[in-house]
Amino acid sequence: MKNLTPQLQIIKQQINEYIISCDNQQCIDLFNSLPFGKMLRSQLILKIAGISPESLKLCAIIEMIHTSSLLHDDVIDKADTRRGKLTINAKFGDKISILLGDMLYSIAFSQLALMNQNIAYIVANAVTQLSIGEMMDIELANTFNTSYDKYYEMIYKKTGTLIEASSKAAALLASKDSDKYALFGKNLGLAFQMIDDILDITQDSTALGKPSMFDFIDGKVTIPYLLLYERTENKDKLKSLFKVFLSKEDMSWIKEEMQKTKALEDSIAQAVSLGKKALEALKGEDNIFLEELINSMIKRTF
Numbered sequence: 001m002k003n004l005t006p007q008l009q010i011i012k013q014q015i016n017e018y019i020i021s022c023d024n025q026q027c028i029d030l031f032n033s034l035p036f037g038k039m040l041r042s043q044l045i046l047k048i049a050g051i052s053p054e055s056l057k058l059c060a061i062i063e064m065i066h067t068s069s070l071l072h073d074d075v076i077d078k079a080d081t082r083r084g085k086l087t088i089n090a091k092f093g094d095k096i097s098i099l100l101g102d103m104l105y106s107i108a109f110s111q112l113a114l115m116n117q118n119i120a121y122i123v124a125n126a127v128t129q130l131s132i133g134e135m136m137d138i139e140l141a142n143t144f145n146t147s148y149d150k151y152y153e154m155i156y157k158k159t160g161t162l163i164e165a166s167s168k169a170a171a172l173l174a175s176k177d178s179d180k181y182a183l184f185g186k187n188l189g190l191a192f193q194m195i196d197d198i199l200d201i202t203q204d205s206t207a208l209g210k211p212s213m214f215d216f217i218d219g220k221v222t223i224p225y226l227l228l229y230e231r232t233e234n235k236d237k238l239k240s241l242f243k244v245f246l247s248k249e250d251m252s253w254i255k256e257e258m259q260k261t262k263a264l265e266d267s268i269a270q271a272v273s274l275g276k277k278a279l280e281a282l283k284g285e286d287n288i289f290l291e292e293l294i295n296s297m298i299k300r301t302f
């Protein structure tokens with residue numbers, strides 16, 4: 001549990017206790033082998049709602065849902081590594097990964113059922129949208145997508161909705177303006193996914209904990225590729241590299257074209273602008289910690 005603040009360790013401990021109460025050693029061992037990230041959603045909830053038994057429980061629920069979605073996503077994406085470690089599907093197979101995801105998801109929903117009805121609905125509805133977003137992601141990867149609107153709708157649903165719901169639910173817990181915090185969370189979520197899509201290109205596999213530039217190989221035309229396609233004079237070459245093995249030369253060509261056309265620079269600018277929009281939604285609120293969170297998220301390297 002190193003690198004986690006004491007509050008985030010409490011959340012991990014809480015999830016651990018839920019799993020122990022299921023009384024199944026295989027599930028306990030599998031859970032203990034999962035690498036945890038920076039727990040952005042929990043950081044957000046605690047910054048908005050403060051620390052209380054209810055806010056910590058909300059964090060545990062959201063983290064279990066998020067982890068569950070990644071266990072399913074790694075099966076869908078046939079991913080071998082996440083956060084620098086072998087994925088559960090790579091180590092134990094797709095069936096185990098799906099079922100561990102189902103178990104975490106069900107525990108999360110059992111606990112959600114015990115919370116305030118409004119909060120339970122907001123979170124449950126976000127998971128529906130999350131699943132639709134993941135389906136859109138799969139569908140869009142079938143052909144070379146050139147629609148910015150479809151990309152935007154997909155990242156909003158796939159990533160934005162759970163962050164939006166976390167922020168809104170935390171605001172409700174703290175009796176703050178939930179609409180303002182929902183808008184904040186939505187824009188933060190969009191910025192977060194765009195940064196993720198940019199890092200796939202700018203970072204190496206060691207920093208990413210997964211292969212670099214894998215999105216395009218996997219059929220994902222993310223924001224830097226959308227802008228590159230719009231601007232490059234060599235659209236045919238870019239299309240010929242879609243969903244195929246990329247040699248070092250191919251990768252260098254894509255990166256150079258992205259520099260030349262400012263596709264990367266402008267993708268970063270869009271993410272920064274969404275971050276600013278998020279903060280604007282909170283005008284008049286005491287938001288210094290949230291500003292720090294946005295800045296660290298935008299400047300992150302993995």
Ligand code: FPP
Pocket residue numbers: 065066068069070072073077101105127130131134158159
């Ligand atoms: C990561 O996307 C995936 C998501 C943010 C959402 C995945 C959602 C589902 C699988 C729907 C089912 C939900 C539940 C709760 C069971 P990515 O592949 O772009 O990012 P990555 O690089 O981190 O894999």
Ligand code: MG
Pocket residue numbers: 073074077079
């Ligand atoms: Mg994935």
